[in-house]
Amino acid sequence: MKILRRDNGIEDIHMEYHGEIFPRVNIHYSCNIMFPEMILNMIALNxxxxxxxxxxxxxxxDFELETDTRTAWDARIAMVRMLQAQFQRAVGRVLSPTSFTRWKNLVHRKNIDIHRMKSPLIDNHNISWLEMDREQREKKLLTLTKRMVEYSRDPDQERYSRIISDAVEEYDCDETDLAFPGIEYPEEINW
Structure with a gap:
């Protein structure tokens, strides 16, 4: 994670004029995150x-009612949507216009039931993502998103999820504590 301090251009005269005290620098946080994990975050944030x-x-x-006066201009929702918009812009640079439209429809689909997805499943997607080169990632992004959105209907994902649940019960631990053969992050990741 990087923390950057940026001068925001506020001078004493500005503070006097507004009658308020402002910080002289803005703090910007940045971190690296893989597309599979960010796709999950996008869906979870929705x-x-x-x-x-x-x-x-x-x-x-009614979840379709986006103009309700109590939440239409809510600052918390706006902040989350700004984060989502930045990621969506990054995806838009990778996909063709047609694929990008399909991607947006997938991510904003209702009733995805994302809270049932197991952490090791995300790790598995992340590891697969790391093993691909740039061209493969561009080709597989839409497919990966579809697999994540429709994971509860995918027999392989469902089987894997059952294995994880059984292991959690057998070893009496949290799913994040499980280690599966072949699912290990490399020591160094080339971002």
Whole structure:
């Protein structure tokens, strides 16, 4: 993770004019994250926004209603959407326009049930991602997203998920503590 300090151009005269005190620098955080994990985060954040809107608007909230006055201009939602927009822009640079439209439709699909996905499944996708070269990644991005979105209907993913659940029960540990042969991150990752 990198932490950058950037001068924001605020001078004493600006603070006097506004009658407020502002920091002289902005702090920017950056970290590297792999596409499979970020896709999962995008989907999870969509679900989180839906849950937040439901909490704010009450149980009668319709997830299709994006213009409700209680959440339409909510700053928390706007911050999350800004993060999602930046990632979506990065994906848009990699995919063709047609594939990008399909990708957006997949990521914003309702009822994905992402909370059931096991951590080792994401690790498996990340390791596979690292083993690909740039061209393979571009070709497989849409397929990977589809597999993640539809993982509960994929028999291989379901079988793998059962193996993880059985191992958690057998060893009485958290799924993040499990180590599977062949699923190890390399010592150094070339970002």
């Amino acid at each position: 679900e989180l926004i839906g849950l937040y809107k439901r909490k704010v608007n009450g149980k009668k909230y």
